Every structure is written in C-alpha cells, then in structure tokens.
Amino acid sequence: MVNINLYDRDTPTWCPGCGDYGVLTALKRAASNLGLDPTKTVLVTGIGCSSKINSYFYSYGIHTIHGRAAAVATGIKLSNPELEVIIAGGDGDAYAIGTEHLVHIARRNLDVAYIVMNNQIYGLTKGQVSPTSDEGFITITTPYGSYEKPVNGPLLALASGATFVARGFSGDPLQLSNIIEEAIKHKGFALVDVLSPCVTWNKINTYDWYKENSYQLKDHDPTDKKKAFEILLDEKFALGIIYKKEEKTFEEKVFRKFVHSPLKPIDVDLSIEKIYDEFR
Numbered sequence: 423m424v425n426i427n428l429y430d431r432d433t434p435t436w437c438p439g440c441g442d443y444g445v446l447t448a449l450k451r452a453a454s455n456l457g458l459d460p461t462k463t464v465l466v467t468g469i470g471c472s473s474k475i476n477s478y479f480y481s482y483g484i485h486t487i488h489g490r491a492a493a494v495a496t497g498i499k500l501s502n503p504e505l506e507v508i509i510a511g512g513d514g515d516a517y518a519i520g521t522e523h524l525v526h527i528a529r530r531n532l533d534v535a536y537i538v539m540n541n542q543i544y545g546l547t548k549g550q551v552s553p554t555s556d557e558g559f560i561t562i563t564t565p566y567g568s569y570e571k572p573v574n575g576p577l578l579a580l581a582s583g584a585t586f587v588a589r590g591f592s593g594d595p596l597q598l599s600n601i602i603e604e605a606i607k608h609k610g611f612a613l614v615d616v617l618s619p620c621v622t623w624n625k626i627n628t629y630d631w632y633k634e635n636s637y638q639l640k641d642h643d644p645t646d647k648k649k650a651f652e653i654l655l656d657e658k659f660a661l662g663i664i665y666k667k668e669e670k671t672f673e674e675k676v677f678r679k680f681v682h683s684p685l686k687p688i689d690v691d692l693s694i695e696k697i698y699d700e701f702r
C-alpha cells in the first residue's frame with residue numbers, strides 16, 4: 423500500500439455533495455492499496471462533470487472527446503500493454519454517444535477497467551435527460567417526462583462479452599474502492615457502474631433514493647453468468663461484483679502475436695519552430 427496522498431492533484435470543482443467525490447476517494451484508495459505507479463497509469467476520460475476526475479487524480483491522463491474514451495484507451499493499451507489503463511466518465515459518455523465503443527471494447531476483452539459515474543442525467547450541460555434517466559423523468563429537455571426506457575449499462579456490457587461486471591454506490595466509497603480494486607486487478611474488460619448522485623440537477627435519484635432502491639449481493643457466485651443476467655434485470659440495483667470470469671485478453675490473443683514489446687519511446691524534438699519548419 424502506498425500513501426493515498428500520492429494520487430492527489432488539483433482541488434475538485436464539483437458541486438458540494440456530488441457523488442463523484444466518493445468515486446475519486448474510492449479510486450485513490452484502490453490505487454493506494456494496489457500500489458499503482460502514477461508514471462505507469464493512464465486515466466482516460468470523456469467529457470462531463472465525471473470526466474473531470476483525471477484532473478484530480480495524479481497519474482497520466484487524457485481528457486478525450488465526448489464518448490470516445492474507450493477508443494483512445496484501446497489505442498493506449500495496444501501501444502503499451504504494460505500500462506495500467508483505467509477509463510472513467512458519465513452515463514451519457516458511456517451509454518449514449520459512446521455506446522458503440524463500449525460494446526466493442528467489452529467483446530474484445532481489452533484489459534482495462536471502465537468506471538461509469540451514473541447519475542441518470544447530463545450534469546455538465548445543466549440537466550438534460552440521459553440514456554439512464556427513468557421513463558417519465560422530467561428535465562429541461564423532457565418537460566412532459568422522458569418517453570424512453572433507460573439503457574441498462576451493466577446488462578449491455580455483460581451481453582457484449584465483458585468478463586467483469588460490478589455495481590457500486592458513491593455513498594459507500596469503502597465498498598466501491600474494493601470493487602474498483604478488483605476491477606483493476608481483473609485481467610480483461612471490467613465495467614464498474616457507479617450510482618453517483620448529481621445533487622444539483624437530479625432531485626429524484628438522490629442518495630436516499632439509491633439507498634432505498636439498491637441491495638447488497640450476498641452469497642452470490644459471480645462466475646454464474648445466467649444468474650448475473652437475472653440480477654441485472656432486477657428492478658432494484660444490486661451492489662457488488664455481479665460477474666467475473668477469466669478469459670484471454672485481446673492483447674494476449676492479438677497484440678503479442680505480432681509485436682513483442684511495447685512501442686519504444688522515441689526522442690521527439692517538440693520545439694514548435696521545428697514543427698512549423700516541416701510544413702513551410
């Protein structure tokens with residue numbers, strides 16, 4: 423275990439009480455327990471309040487474009503499989519604009535962990551309906567209530583071939599940190615959906631609401647895939663590791679066959695004048 427403060431960076435600008443604080447705390451604790459080396463760790467995010475998490479976590483990081491974190495993470499992991507690559511972002515990022523990347527990263531079983539901070543709303547853009555908003559949910563873009571059924575992200579990931587699927591709650595950062603630790607340790611694609619309230623724009627799915635509408639998994643065999651599907655179809659949110667199976671990763675199957683070491687660092691002269699010269 424290393425000192426948790428090692429992973430501190432800027433002070434978060436999230437609203438007081440935002441669920442994302444709990445996720446950051448849990449991630450830092452998991453990193454500390456695993457002794458993650460910040461110089462060999464990359465936290466890749468999309469766009470959203472949740473995606474700002476890599477500004478507050480001390481490691482390498484890329485704040486990519488909305489919905490494309492999984493695609494960028496795939497490139498990083500394939501260039502250098504020795505890096506610990508973690509993806510994080512919101513429900514909009516993962517389950518709306520990024521859906522296709524989620525499906526394909528899951529079925530490839532790339533060895534990365536993906537933390538989705540699910541607040542059932544678009545937080546950063548000030549409270550529009552999201553793909554996980556409940557039917558009937560009133561927002562500024564759905565004044566008569568949402569007419570759409572919510573996307574079940576963990577179920578989608580499991581159906582797409584994810585080899586680790588879990589759900590945590592940012593109101594319980596200790597359990598969440600244990601889950602994130604297991605997800606990072608897992609060899610293969612790990613999805614962690616986190617119930618992470620937006621206290622500013624979502625006045626329905628609050629901490630209390632999630633407490634009333636979730637339950638702890640007990641005596642569950644996470645290798646039982648059929649049971650995992652059943653659990654994910656429950657009306658209430660099951661908390662814990664829902665599915666886990668060891669399978670060959672994408673890197674083991676493809677990358678190692680053709681390239682036997684990470685792409686080598688090269689000396690690049692980043693002087694802007696030199697770059698301009700090339701295009702003059």
Ligand SMILES: Cc1ncc(C[n+]2csc(CCOP(=O)(O)OP(=O)(O)O)c2C)c(N)n1
Nearest residue numbers: 469470471472488512513514515544545546
């Ligand atoms: C291509 C593109 N489309 C739309 C946006 C506008 N946009 C920024 S964040 C966001 C949604 C954020 O919601 P979510 O991913 O759930 O993150 P949260 O802020 O709730 O944590 C949208 C639609 C954008 N930045 N880029």
Ligand code: SF4
Nearest residue numbers: 437440471545620621
């Ligand atoms: S708007 Fe919502 S999601 Fe964004 S920082 Fe505030 S509470 Fe968190």
Ligand SMILES: [Mg+2]
Nearest residue numbers: 512513543544
């Ligand atoms: Mg959101």
